[in-house]
Amino acid sequence: MSLTPQDATRYFDAHPFMPSDDDMRDDRFPLPPEPGATVSPTAIKPPALRWHRDADPNADRAWLVKDLVPETGKGLLSGQWGSGKTFGVLDLCASTMTGQSFAGRRMIRRGGVLFIAPEGAFEIPIRLRGLVNGKIAGDALAKTAGGNPNVDPDDLPFAWIEECPRLVEAEAVEILAKVAEQAAAELRTRYDMPLALIVVDTVAAGAGFDDENSAAEAQRVMNALERLSHRTGAFVFGVDHFGKSTETGTRGSSAKEAAADVVLAMLAERDPAGNVSNTRMAVRKLRGGRIGQETPYFLQPIEIGMDRWGDPITTCIVDWQTDRTSAAAVEALKKKWPTSLRVFQAALQLALIEHGQDNRPFGNDGPELRTVPSSHVRAEFMSSYATDGETEANRAEARKKAFQRAVKTAQGNGLIAAREITGNEHFWMVADA
Template sequence: MGVKPDQSDTIYERTRFRRPHPVGSEHGVDAALLGFTFDGDAQPDPPRYLVKNLLPAEGVAILGGQSGAGKTFTGVDLGVSLGTGEPFFGRRVVERVGTLILAAEGAGTLAARIEAARSVRASGKRLPIAWMGAVPNLADPEEVKALQPKIRAVDARMREEFGVRLGLIEIDTMAAAFAMKDENDAAEAQQHLRHMRMLGEPIGALVMPIHHYGKTEDTGLRGSSAYRGGADAVLSIMADRNQVTGEVTTRSLNLAKSRWAEEGPIAAFALRFVQLGTDEDGDAYGACVVEPKMDEPPPSTRKAPQKDPLPIVALKGAFDETLLTHGRDVQVRGAGETVRAITVEEMRPEFRRRYATAETDGDKAAATIRQALKRALSACPKHGFKTAAWNGEEWLWRA
């Protein structure tokens, strides 16, 4: 279906968005001030969101994460939320809009993923979601220009069939859609961001490329830092992935960057398999859907248990080993409670064996080990041990 003849080239009504007016447009003002805005000449407008305090109404927002974390599933879930108007990870959908997915990879899986998601969240009814598998090279500005009228046509059909505008354009994935020469080149990254804005700005849509993280989640978005710097928002999918088995656990959605909203963890989530049918062998087929865990703290906010310092690690191991061979029941200070204990001298050889030092000089190594044991004994009360001296011996036992 083409664009209606009475529709203008720019379908999206932009007159309701006020922008600061440049000082110097009045007659007689020095032309050198054209383009400048002075404090008090423009009133600040509240930020406009698609999803309140999460995704802006237009611009570029990147959805990033490691392989297997659930980026595409989250992108589909976002499209369902925008199409139904239901909250996305507990955040209010400000405007119900349609979603277009430019699926440069994995297009063959989208039908099942979208059907599974809408069967769970939209009672199976059709939603304003469309996708395109044969994505042109978006690094080519001519290809981007050629794609613009097609995007307008999708916008027109969504308005006619669903009564909503096209508000989100997802690109899955950025690496597959852009023929990148050098992913780390800042100038190339800025060009790609400009092309994304070329896709969204004519209709006032938010463009959200899906991008991989580096080898570890600590490195953030793969490639040039210009991607993060030029984006209006960055959503981060975090997860613990076993690279040997492929098992992925503790998934969570986080707002890693925003020009307006408070950044930080949003919520944990899981992927649940939804059966859509059976194949010719009677085996189930289907797709996973996102299940936010709004009643659980995000994994990134959970305090990881502090690792014991090396002297304590050596002391715990040496204590357990020595207790097997030298442990006996004694009364604290000869008249107190009865505890299973050892002497520090009995444990010292095992501690020396367990505590590694980089010293090559024997005397220096011995001195380093003595100091390490001294620090460990001083810190014993914080790690579940007690010490006391009586009858000429220093004793050690578990509290």
């Protein structure tokens, strides 16, 4: 069947489920009937049933970035003004092209990038030079990866376009799919790589909203990103703005975040003069994964050359602080560990440092954890817990009871776990705590 853009728009508005473009070319998904029209029961073919007995028992999730970004699908990288959203997504582009880690996470799929830049496209060449100098061919990469990761710093597998068809329009996916096909063909022949990542920067500039707060329009845009992922086999990331309040998340309709497979938030504190601090990336949403983790980062200025007047040209790269806990996470940690457990917490931390062991408490198939025999924790607690009993026996008994209370409270609050390993009781800190 042949669909006009107006017909397709009417169909998409009426159907939350979005068929592929191939589906739209046959009669399996006819347009909804006009009001009052008679519909034959055989005119509509229902979706195929899938049965558990046919499912792969060894099925696993496919990732672009392990436990962070799926291999396919759509997501949002949102943030406040000045938090470095585009720098962050370009850092993901660099990791996708090189295979190096992103924000401390392992890259699973390596490939080329298509960047759709209806906003700020003139900055792309400058920021790519920053990536090359600071990440791909610079000292930072040499220190962490031992050299160039099999990419040519002068010829990156990165293509971009400087305009975007209105994503609310039905024909936008077809237009972008044709662009992606061209990019994918070049990536295969020139770089022997698949197209792994598509970025739209920004969603607000590319969507063409008539009403940004319309749930229907927001859903239409997210459906377009999903269909583009299905057509290309790449993950599609939309860079977006936060609203006036960070608590409400991405600007406009909440339907955007609701439809996303992953939402990464670039957060910062900003003073009235525009200075930013406490920059960190938070996992705001992740289907099938843990949310709430924060990774601190700095926006590191870098010189990439001189302009025509002899002044330095500067840009920024993202310096992930994977070994540092964000200020917000530190504050949250303090709230989780009540004052009554501070001595026990310090004793456990010191014992883990001095006597900790890497074990698999739940067997060889379980996770490897840093544990410590409880005897070392007890000894450290006894030496640091202050009590004012009249005799040494009284003080020893008070410390013993205090230690038992602390262990019980910490376990009850989900702060520590305990298990017998090779005949000895071991403690470890629960990761979420």
